[in-house]
Amino acid sequence: MAFVRTTPPRPVDVPAVFPELASLARPAIRLHPRPGEPSVKESSVGGPLLWPADEPWPHCEGPHVDAGFRRPPAEVRMERRRRARLHRDPEGPACTPEEAAVKEQAAARLGERLDAAPPRPADSPVPMLPVAQLYVRDIPLLRPPGRADLLQILWCAYDHEPNYKPATALFWRSAAEVDHILEAPPEPYEAEYDGYVPQPCLLAPEAVTEYPNSLDLGPELSQVVGDWSRWQAAGAAVDDAYAEYPAEFYDSDLADSPGWKVGGWPPWGRTDPHPCYCSVCEARMVPLLTIASFEWDGETDGWVPYEDRAAAASDYPAGLSPAQPTGVEVGSTDNMQLYVCPESPEHPHTDLIQ
Template identity: 35%
Template sequence: MTRTTPPRPVSAEALFPELAPYRGRVTRLHPRPGRPGRHDSHIGGPLLWPGDEPWPPCREPHQPETEGYAPEDIRRTRADGSHPAGRPWPSDDGPGPVPFLALAQLFRRDIPGLAPGPDGADLVQLFRCPRTHGPYLERRYHLEWRSAARTERAGRFRVDPPVAPLLRWEHELPEPCVLHPEEVDTYPWAEDDTLPAELIARIDAWEDAQRAERGPDALDYQCDLSIPPGWRVGGFPSWASTGPMAVDCASCATPMRLLLTAEGGEYDGGSHSWVPLEDRDPDRTGKESVRFGLSAATPTRLRFGRDRDLHVLTCPADLGHPPRWVLS
């Protein structure tokens, strides 16, 4: 089933004509639980991974653990709506490398706006280390770029990727999801110097007037007109938790470009206007029409930080330079 974003409650450019030069396109991925295959774009499904190629490991030191959740327990309890019981961490778990956990793979043929990788690579695979790092329990991520055509000609594919025996949290394990890509217009976050100061002041004044007139039903530029929630490719970064940040390439200091954003939730009470028409009750209107449920609100079952957005950024000057990862 396709997913269709409703028209915005009001036209951003009708309110603020100065936004027109800043308009951009973003591809909403709209993940929903399903059974994707290795030749599909997906979240949480099997990767197109040559059988003779080693799986990527995280070699950085990780934090010791005392308890975790077994992937098979997580899957079973998701199916019956219960919660898994914790298990003691294996005593023989040493400080060596840990296999990365695959989160997603995206083909350019499926995803409008997906930027190419090094040497024209058109398939990107996203990984996260299942262990935490440092005193602040940070995560490590990894991108693998490939030529889809060359990879699909591999004689055999890996069917048994390494699986961590235990995961620290339930939301470490992605739920297999098929994607329903959809392009929509988007506008930059309005804070600090992301837009001209005079325009941000006008947006702030409009939001103040909205709150004074409509109270809890007030429209909000960031939530309703600017950047949609959920997994998306391209567009502009959202900065709800950190405020806008300058993200430059560590190799050449070039300002980096947003490749994709991974988010735990597809919508919440503040972003309900972006909920697709297919996830609404046609007999109701507004927030009351939203069919809140895990399969639509948190389909991937993943979380990033404390319910933040994970921005994956690449260097436009040299696609071979290392990506950067920003939680915001």
């Protein structure tokens, strides 16, 4: 990996204060995606995939929800580059020749759509967009089937009923078996929302230890982490402002890490825990990948890596938040959680917005 991100130590040693939680510790790998130019031979978010030239590119058959906010992925990426360029150089041109060309192409497409000449793109199979490519050498928590050493995840850039979220697809493969790479994968005519077009990002994987969100604890353990006297007796350095609601501090600073990650515990909060069961063997499924709208927010800024502290505290224009490096936004700035069967990675996966 080309760069490093380091999560600060947790302000409280969870198993020391709450030995009842020690057995619930889970490993996770924070991915720390940051904008860059990944190659097909690197782990990435939104980057190019090591996809065989002789294998059909995944398409989504629908049906698709059409909210009417569509833009071509190329225009979404161009607009992000333009905003970043103007942030670095406020005196620069409003549009470069390349940016102007992309805008003209987008305007022509819009005119075609309004004239109703071509079929609505959501009415036909839609090419899926790369979401993540993860090599097992970088993410050793992954449990690939057979000789596979590479996980590729894509999604449809349109919403799908009944939960109004992108449909996801998951592929395992052996990188050594890919001889000829698909050079120019197809892209969807448009994306439903800008947040469904991941910005190409390099990764800085970091292993951390997580504990379950308080919503995942049973009544007895919930009472334990909510008992302020337990925190005081252990000498935990927690602000007295949390005296009435110590479980909030536990959830925001000690339990599950925010942002993109593999493994660990689910980031409940927007919704209550919703167990998922394998459609083949009925085993309770486990978290594979968290696709996050933000790497941190005002409640979880204690997880900001040391290397990002200055950027997190700086001023930045809308759309350039250092906490949203991937440009992804699912739900109402929520997370999408992908789950897999612990008995067999080849069984169908599922996903939730939470």
